[in-house]
Amino acid sequence: MPPEPVVIDRGGVDALIAALRSRGYRTIGPVVRNGAIVHAEISSVADLPAGWHDEQAPGSYRIHHNEDDDELFGWAVGPQSFKASLFPPASIVWRGRRDSGGVLVEQATDEAPPEAFFGARPCEVAGMSVLGTVLSGGAYPDPNCARHQSSGFVVAVECGAPASTCFCSSMGSGPSATEGFDIALTELTSAGDHRFLARAGTEKGQSVLDEIPQRELKEKDREDRHGVIERSREIITRHLDASAVPSLLARNLEHPRWEDVAERCLACGNCTLVCPTCFCAATSERTNLSGEIQLERRWDSCFDLAHSYLHGGSVRVSTRSRYRQWMTHKLSTWVDQFGMSGCVGCGRCITWCPVGIDITEEVSAIAETDGATMTNEVPLQPSEA
Amino acid sequence: MAVTSLTDGVVAPTHPLVPSRHRVVERSLEASDISTLILEPIDRPISAFRAGQFNMLSAFGVGEVAISISSAPGSSDKLEHTIRDVGAVSHALWACQPGEIVGVRGPFGTDWGIDQFENKELVVIAGGIGLAPLRGAIRQLAIRPPGSSRVVVLAGARTPDQIIFGNELEGWRAAGIDVETTVDAADSDWKGHVGVVTQLLKEVPFDPPLTTALICGPEIMMRFTARALIDRGVDPSAIFVSLERNMQCGIGWCGHCQLGPYLLCRDGPVLPWEPITAALIEERER
Amino acid sequence: MEEMHDLIGEFPLFSGLPKETIELAAGCAHNVAFDTGARILTEGHSADTFYLIRRGRVSLQVRKPSGKAIVIETLGPGSVLGLSWLVPPYRWHFDAVALEPIGAVAVDGACLRGKADADSSFGYGLLQRIAQVLLERLQSTRERLLDVYGSDLAH
Numbered sequence: 001m002p003p004e005p006v007v008i009d010r011g012g013v014d015a016l017i018a019a020l021r022s023r024g025y026r027t028i029g030p031v032v033r034n035g036a037i038v039h040a041e042i043s044s045v046a047d048l049p050a051g052w053h054d055e056q057a058p059g060s061y062r063i064h065h066n067e068d069d070d071e072l073f074g075w076a077v078g079p080q081s082f083k084a085s086l087f088p089p090a091s092i093v094w095r096g097r098r099d100s101g102g103v104l105v106e107q108a109t110d111e112a113p114p115e116a117f118f119g120a121r122p123c124e125v126a127g128m129s130v131l132g133t134v135l136s137g138g139a140y141p142d143p144n145c146a147r148h149q150s151s152g153f154v155v156a157v158e159c160g161a162p163a164s165t166c167f168c169s170s171m172g173s174g175p176s177a178t179e180g181f182d183i184a185l186t187e188l189t190s191a192g193d194h195r196f197l198a199r200a201g202t203e204k205g206q207s208v209l210d211e212i213p214q215r216e217l218k219e220k221d222r223e224d225r226h227g228v229i230e231r232s233r234e235i236i237t238r239h240l241d242a243s244a245v246p247s248l249l250a251r252n253l254e255h256p257r258w259e260d261v262a263e264r265c266l267a268c269g270n271c272t273l274v275c276p277t278c279f280c281a282a283t284s285e286r287t288n289l290s291g292e293i294q295l296e297r298r299w300d301s302c303f304d305l306a307h308s309y310l311h312g313g314s315v316r317v318s319t320r321s322r323y324r325q326w327m328t329h330k331l332s333t334w335v336d337q338f339g340m341s342g343c344v345g346c347g348r349c350i351t352w353c354p355v356g357i358d359i360t361e362e363v364s365a366i367a368e369t370d371g372a373t374m375t376n377e378v379p380l381q382p383s384e385a
Numbered sequence: 386m387a388v389t390s391l392t393d394g395v396v397a398p399t400h401p402l403v404p405s406r407h408r409v410v411e412r413s414l415e416a417s418d419i420s421t422l423i424l425e426p427i428d429r430p431i432s433a434f435r436a437g438q439f440n441m442l443s444a445f446g447v448g449e450v451a452i453s454i455s456s457a458p459g460s461s462d463k464l465e466h467t468i469r470d471v472g473a474v475s476h477a478l479w480a481c482q483p484g485e486i487v488g489v490r491g492p493f494g495t496d497w498g499i500d501q502f503e504n505k506e507l508v509v510i511a512g513g514i515g516l517a518p519l520r521g522a523i524r525q526l527a528i529r530p531p532g533s534s535r536v537v538v539l540a541g542a543r544t545p546d547q548i549i550f551g552n553e554l555e556g557w558r559a560a561g562i563d564v565e566t567t568v569d570a571a572d573s574d575w576k577g578h579v580g581v582v583t584q585l586l587k588e589v590p591f592d593p594p595l596t597t598a599l600i601c602g603p604e605i606m607m608r609f610t611a612r613a614l615i616d617r618g619v620d621p622s623a624i625f626v627s628l629e630r631n632m633q634c635g636i637g638w639c640g641h642c643q644l645g646p647y648l649l650c651r652d653g654p655v656l657p658w659e660p661i662t663a664a665l666i667e668e669r670e671r
Numbered sequence: 672m673e674e675m676h677d678l679i680g681e682f683p684l685f686s687g688l689p690k691e692t693i694e695l696a697a698g699c700a701h702n703v704a705f706d707t708g709a710r711i712l713t714e715g716h717s718a719d720t721f722y723l724i725r726r727g728r729v730s731l732q733v734r735k736p737s738g739k740a741i742v743i744e745t746l747g748p749g750s751v752l753g754l755s756w757l758v759p760p761y762r763w764h765f766d767a768v769a770l771e772p773i774g775a776v777a778v779d780g781a782c783l784r785g786k787a788d789a790d791s792s793f794g795y796g797l798l799q800r801i802a803q804v805l806l807e808r809l810q811s812t813r814e815r816l817l818d819v820y821g822s823d824l825a826h
Binding site: 543 | 728730732738739740741742743744745747748749768770811814815817818819820821
Binding site: 094096098102103105107134135138142143144279283284285287293295297300307308309310316317321325329333336 | 400401402403404406408427428443445446447448449471485486488629630631633634636637638639640641643645646647648651652668669670671
């Protein structure tokens with residue numbers, strides 16, 4: 001029987017941040033910077049984006065401030081996910097140097113403190129779980145990813161203001177938080193009473209929550225939370241049939257829609273940068289002037305032409321083939337490779353695509369003419385007919 | 386970021402991207418652009434491998450590539466890798482002289498499944514450098530007791546001087562393996578076969594429905610050879626190929642070696658021709 | 672002593688054809704043998720007689736002004752040696768040299784052409800079989816043009 005949720009106020013949120021910091025967690029949460037809500041280290045509730053709201057659409061992201069309200073989490077997601085903590089954009093894996101006997105290799109260790117992921121949306125929590133399975137769930141677990149996950153602390157915040165680009169409900173990853181968190185908060189603002197329903201998901205979470213000033217849960221709080229979640233579900237307009245998509249795409253690899261999207265796609269790779277689960281990495285050895293060798297591992301993208309380099313050329317040259325690779329991997333072959341979908345429905349790829357390509361729309365278009373294939377014939381000129 | 390220091394030069398890393406240092410103890414030139422290196426561990430040896438698997442070999446300061454293991458499993462065989470000089474990293478490895486140090490990570494990937502091939506007909510078809518990933522398997526088969534599976538080895542190369550492991554072929558014949566070689570072109574000093582490796586199938590009696598085939602070589606050669614075998618009545622799911630894509634980590638982290646539903650470093654490189662592989666490599670830009 | 676029609680009936684070129692058809696062809700055929708090194712066909716010479724190889728291997732070669740000849744292809748038992756007898760100008764395009772002692776059935780090309788002219792269903796059946804051989808040789812040649820073991824083209 002899980003422990004009852006409790007209710008905390010804004011002061012309680014502040015106390016929660018302080019409790020995490022005092023336990024040695026580097027607490028990362030949402031802040032407003034450069035016209036977006038991004039992740040940075042936070043030290044108190046004052047750092048959070050109170051009164052800020054976002055509007056997202058394909059290829060568009062704006063935030064604005066509402067002077068009258070002090071909602072802390074009245075926005076959906078920013079361009080960043082917590083992926084960067086589990087899987088840094090660039091890291092040195094080992095260093096080597098030549099000595100009289102040959103080469104000496106030393107593993108670089110990461111002694112960063114454990115992190116508290118504050119304000120993780122349910123889709124982000126799901127994203128971390130997917131990434132953890134990919135990088136640490138196989139035969140060769142990534143020790144850094146595993147350590148950051150196991151030593152990390154997740155404070156999930158359920159969604160009250162999904163963006164138009166969100167489709168977490170289709171992917172089973174929101175708007176409510178069901179697992180993968182230590183503490184989950186739901187912001188409630190009904191009847192002018194700004195409060196947070198807080199529940200622990202782990203013993204670790206419970207022991208922190210026990211320290212926070214709180215009051216008992218009332219039926220009204222429970223109902224209000226339910227209302228927030230239900231309203232979020234209704235607000236979400238984009239959908240994807242998650243169970244049907246893998247086989248839909250697998251049998252439509254020659255669909256004309258790929259040619260269509262290729263005419264719009266810039267192969268810029270933004271989608272792979274903002275996606276919470278994209279995990280492609282390039283490893284390269286570099287030698288500096290003093291002769292030290294370093295193995296660097298850094299984020300890569302399947303949109304890069306060199307991604308499929310083989311014997312003097314690339315396998316996937318056309319934009320069509322690269323877009324197809326990204327989308328079929330994310331929604332279809334990821335399931336074959338890892339046992340779950342790679343997509344958590346956060347909608348970042350839709351918002352941050354400079355030309356506004358919408359993955360859910362592409363799926364619909366293919367589903368509409370399921371089985372269609374390309375023809376290379378061109379219509380005859382009247383004189384040839 | 387702190388750096389752990391070494392004790393007595395031995396590293397026991399927990400990070401799977403850190404290579405184990407190996408020393409080159411011998412180098413032999415198989416062809417002008419192909420050499421075989423015999424390696425001995427300085428740090429930890431790689432764990433027991435099976436024929437068909439590969440290691441990631443590091444030319445320190447240059448980079449790392451996936452190279453199949455060309456020796457047979459078993460402690461009597463030292464770790465061998467046969468390398469063709471085709472790029473910066475493979476050139477550095479190809480050129481390594483005895484005494485030099487390389488990095489090794491592995492073994493990775495799927496194997497030829499030699500242990501399953503009892504009492505059957507086995508046809509091994511190699512094209513060019515493709516004989517190297519098969520050599521460990523053939524050596525294993527050569528030391529089997531007589532009366533085990535009937536084994537045929539067909540090896541194609543560009544020209545006679547490009548046939549690798551020539552000095553071993555007689556030993557395999559002596560062990561009861563049928564070995565035939567062919568080249569794409571030669572001058573009249575060459576008295577052997579000239580023609581594609583699938584032509585050799587006509588010269589060699591084998592029973593297609595009972596046959597398992599292992600094919601390794603350039604992808605075009607594997608495609609044509611698989612089709613020729615199927616035309617002759619071999620079961621497509623009894624044909625195994627060894628595929629290659631851009632491999633950077635070898636451990637399923639980096640995403641480069643994906644081919645449809647497979648991560649070749651984990652689900653390959655050895656794969657059965659059916660049910661999926663044929664469709665994957667026959668599609669453009671997959 | 673094996674009957675000629677049984678003998679040639681075993682070759683892929685004739686096997687499975689009706690008995691009368693094989694009898695027709697057998698009338699143009701007789702057994703021959705060559706020593707190792709013998710030149711069986713000579714480039715430029717009149718393409719009269721072609722061979723069905725029963726035993727041994729033959730090398731198709733092109734001579735260079737100086738240096739060694741280039742081997743185009745080697746053919747073994749069961750193969751048809753020589754196809755230029757079928758179409759004008761009826762001249763061999765390559766040398767064929769015995770790599771081993773050869774046992775073969777020699778077939779008179781003109782004789783066979785005559786019988787095909789007289790009996791079109793015989794001719795059609797023969798041409799279908801020869802088309803099969805041509806296609807296989809062409810495919811083999813094309814595959815080697817790809818130079819899969821050598822150039823960057825083929826990767």
